[in-house]
Amino acid sequence: xxxxxxxxxxxxxxxxxxxxxxxxxxxxxxxxxxxxxxxxxxxxxxxxxxxxxxxxxxxxxxxxxxxxxxxxxxxxxxxxxxxxxxxxxxxxxxxxxxxxxxxxxxxxxxxxxxxxxxxxxxxxxxxxxxxxxxxxxxxxxxxxxxxxxxxxxxxxxxxxxxxxxxxxxxxxxxxxxxxxxxxxxxxxxxxxxxxxxxxxxxxxxxxxxxxxxxxxxxxxxxxxxxxxxxxxxxxxxxxxxxxxxxxxxxxxxxxxxxxxxxxxxxxxxxxxxxxxxxxxxxxxxxxxxxxxxxxxxxxxxxxxxxxxxxxxxxxxxxxxxxxxxxxxxxxxxxxxxxxxxxxxxxxxxxxxxxxxxxxxxxxxxxxxxxxxxxxxxxxxxxxxxxxxxx
Amino acid sequence: xxxxxxxxxxxxxxxxxxxxxxxxxxxxxxxxxxxxxxxxxxxxxxxxxxxxxxxxxxxxxxxxxxxxxxxxxxxxxxxxxxxxxxxxxxxxxxxxxxxxxxxxxxxxxxxxxxxxxxxxxxxxxxxxxxxxxxxxxxxxxxxxxxxxxxxxxxxxxxxxxxxxxxxxxxxxxxxxxxxxxxxxxxxxxxxxxxxxxxxxxxxxxxxxxxxxxxxxxxxxxxxxxxxxxxxxxxxxxxxxxxxxxxxxxxxxxxxxxxxxxxxxxxxxxxxxxxxxxxxxxxxxxxxxxxxxxxxxxxxxxxxx
Ligand SMILES: Cc1ncc(C[n+]2csc(CCOP(=O)(O)OP(=O)(O)O)c2C)c(N)n1
Ligand code: SF4
Ligand SMILES: [Mg+2]
Numbered sequence: 001x002x003x004x005x006x007x008x009x010x011x012x013x014x015x016x017x018x019x020x021x022x023x024x025x026x027x028x029x030x031x032x033x034x035x036x037x038x039x040x041x042x043x044x045x046x047x048x049x050x051x052x053x054x055x056x057x058x059x060x061x062x063x064x065x066x067x068x069x070x071x072x073x074x075x076x077x078x079x080x081x082x083x084x085x086x087x088x089x090x091x092x093x094x095x096x097x098x099x100x101x102x103x104x105x106x107x108x109x110x111x112x113x114x115x116x117x118x119x120x121x122x123x124x125x126x127x128x129x130x131x132x133x134x135x136x137x138x139x140x141x142x143x144x145x146x147x148x149x150x151x152x153x154x155x156x157x158x159x160x161x162x163x164x165x166x167x168x169x170x171x172x173x174x175x176x177x178x179x180x181x182x183x184x185x186x187x188x189x190x191x192x193x194x195x196x197x198x199x200x201x202x203x204x205x206x207x208x209x210x211x212x213x214x215x216x217x218x219x220x221x222x223x224x225x226x227x228x229x230x231x232x233x234x235x236x237x238x239x240x241x242x243x244x245x246x247x248x249x250x251x252x253x254x255x256x257x258x259x260x261x262x263x264x265x266x267x268x269x270x271x272x273x274x275x276x277x278x279x280x281x282x283x284x285x286x287x288x289x290x291x292x293x294x295x296x297x298x299x300x301x302x303x304x305x306x307x308x309x310x311x312x313x314x315x316x317x318x319x320x321x322x323x324x325x326x327x328x329x330x331x332x333x334x335x336x337x338x339x340x341x342x343x344x345x346x347x348x349x350x351x352x353x354x355x356x357x358x359x360x361x362x363x364x365x366x367x368x369x370x371x372x373x374x375x376x377x378x379x380x381x382x383x384x385x386x387x388x389x390x
Numbered sequence: 391x392x393x394x395x396x397x398x399x400x401x402x403x404x405x406x407x408x409x410x411x412x413x414x415x416x417x418x419x420x421x422x423x424x425x426x427x428x429x430x431x432x433x434x435x436x437x438x439x440x441x442x443x444x445x446x447x448x449x450x451x452x453x454x455x456x457x458x459x460x461x462x463x464x465x466x467x468x469x470x471x472x473x474x475x476x477x478x479x480x481x482x483x484x485x486x487x488x489x490x491x492x493x494x495x496x497x498x499x500x501x502x503x504x505x506x507x508x509x510x511x512x513x514x515x516x517x518x519x520x521x522x523x524x525x526x527x528x529x530x531x532x533x534x535x536x537x538x539x540x541x542x543x544x545x546x547x548x549x550x551x552x553x554x555x556x557x558x559x560x561x562x563x564x565x566x567x568x569x570x571x572x573x574x575x576x577x578x579x580x581x582x583x584x585x586x587x588x589x590x591x592x593x594x595x596x597x598x599x600x601x602x603x604x605x606x607x608x609x610x611x612x613x614x615x616x617x618x619x620x621x622x623x624x625x626x627x628x629x630x631x632x633x634x635x636x637x638x639x640x641x642x643x644x645x646x647x648x649x650x651x652x653x654x655x656x657x658x659x660x661x662x663x664x665x666x667x668x669x670x671x672x673x674x675x676x677x678x679x680x681x682x683x684x685x686x687x688x689x690x691x692x693x694x
Contacts, residue, residue: 049687059523066487067494074498223479232482
């Protein structure tokens with residue numbers, strides 16, 4: 001496989017995502033064109049012949065995600081990419097992937113919604129959909145890149161987490177990050193960490209396909225390896241057999257959620273900026289993070305003690321960190337997101353009344369300017385804006 | 391004798407003390423292909439599904455295909471439960487999505503001889519779009535469609551193959567839609583092999599399945615199947631036996647018939663049920679064509 005050579009490139013986010021997938025070992029891609037994600041399909045389609053990869057353009061997103069689940073069970077690292085309308089269609093088999101513990105990566109390049117919305121412009125309206133969009137109780141992992149560089153790095157990270165913890169991992173990008181062209185450093189092969197799924201360590205006669213190791217992740221036998229696995233979206237026991245037993249349901253669903261919860265220390269990732277003495281902490285992710293950094297600098301210049309917490313994994317969410325900060329002298333959190341309030345609910349939940357939570361909403365179409373966030377900081381400081389939900 | 395509630399059947403307690411089926415009944419000739427600990431199956435007395443599963447397994451055996459080289463993918467429904475009984479890599483996925491899942495599986499590992507085993511509702515209502523596109527692509531796998539003319543699992547509702555005017559649980563006053571003629575849909579969409587049999591035509595069905603397992607490309611086999619519980623009892627075919635009798639008396643084998651002329655009216659005793667092998671042609675598969683195009687691309691790019 002010819003992964004791009006080590007070096008410095010000038011690349012847009014979608015291209016960097018496709019190259020990150022290739023670097024991670026992705027050799028199967030199924031998708032359906034949609035703005036603003038199509039360049040990922042196009043780049044993969046261009047690159048896969050030389051990599052002996054399989055590119056499939058499916059009839060819709062229901063089929064795209066079904067195909068990558070099938071390919072994953074054939075032993076491939078597989079990915080699909082879409083935007084809101086397609087992501088909504090994928091909710092069905094996102095659930096199947098979580099239930100059957102099928103490693104793969106789903107890229108959602110967010111655009112304005114609801115419905116067909118604003119196809120060519122940025123938004124962050126799908127955040128809670130990644131967490132709660134499929135039915136039933138699930139544990140999920142979602143990365144939110146803020147630059148083309150992170151489109152590359154986090155796509156690799158998403159594949160690694162998918163393989164390590166056996167689940168579909170979401171790369172939640174947005175139109176701004178996907179279409180922005182910037183410097184991207186591609187490291188040497190030796191400097192990249194690439195992970196692969198755990199394989200069975202016992203012969204087929206002793207293999208229990210859904211019997212987890214201590215890390216709560218079961219080793220995975222691919223189809224065609226002689227393990228005769230049965231995979232079902234029904235509640236199943238450790239043998240993989242369907243069961244209508246309450247105890248089995250309890251064991252399975254609890255494990256699927258604990259698999260993420262109890263490994264959150266390993267999966268969770270966030271950045272902090274000028275947070276030590278901050279009275280007010282901005283929470284921002286994805287493209288808005290870039291404006292927020294500047295807003296913090298502007299505020300600091302004017303003497304406001306403002307810091308920034310930026311979740312790199314949206315789920316798991318840095319709940320303990322926010323809980324601690326809220327109790328250790330932070331007066332307020334200000335969440336800046338391109339929606340009418342989604343992550344703000346998480347922040348509010350984590351602060352648990354220990355400090356105030358504010359929202360800088362935005363309806364989609366463009367990101368917050370640093371000035372907009374700065375003005376909000378000033379207004380909050382002057383008491384001109386009520387906390388969220390007041 | 392105590393009555394077992396259905397939920398007890400799969401409970402770990404029951405499974406632990408269940409008397410060995412083998413000790414009681416001896417080995418079944420197809421045991422090597424079955425997950426024996428999953429038997430008894432959930433299908434009703436008189437259901438045609440056992441016959442069709444048996445035919446598929448016989449075809450596997452006749453074709454001398456090793457269990458580890460094959461995979462079964464099913465959607466949701468009574469027919470979809472087949473995946474749970476075959477002792478090969480088997481996938482019981484979401485309703486309607488067996489075909490795109492199988493597409494990924496097969497393209498992901500071209501050595502897996504892959505069969506989709508599912509119901510008429512699964513494959514042609516919720517999954518209809520996937521069906522025509524897989525046939526168009528000519529992906530190399532087989533689709534067995536168990537056509538019992540209704541949604542069996544959910545209680546006998548009308549579906550895309552239910553004969554017009556038939557009374558079902560959602561058409562209590564009679565239906566008012568036209569059913570698909572499945573072989574015509576398959577042939578029109580590009581399937582390279584199209585056959586229809588009934589559960590009465592076991593030997594022909596096994597032969598067709600054996601041919602399909604060997605053949606490269608998208609092969610489609612429709613099997614008309616009794617569903618006394620969901621459908622039959624509402625249309626005067628109260629038992630599996632009565633339905634088999636009906637198939638026996640009203641079927642007419644017409645190999646090579648034009649698929650557009652084999653539309654069914656299975657409940658009308660005046661018209662016959664046309665069965666047979668309708669299409670068997672050669673066409674390059676999805677993977678053949680893609681391999682060729684990608685090969686040329688590699689030449690142009692001067693890479694291996
Ligand atoms: C998305 C979704 N919608 C509805 C159902 C409920 N459902 C389960 S099986 C079934 C119909 C199955 O009919 P068919 O494919 O003909 O299989 P049969 O039971 O007749 O063999 C339906 C509607 C479901 N499982 N998923
Ligand atoms: S409902 Fe019909 S298809 Fe389902 S098991 Fe019973 S007889 Fe068979
Ligand atoms: Mg049916």
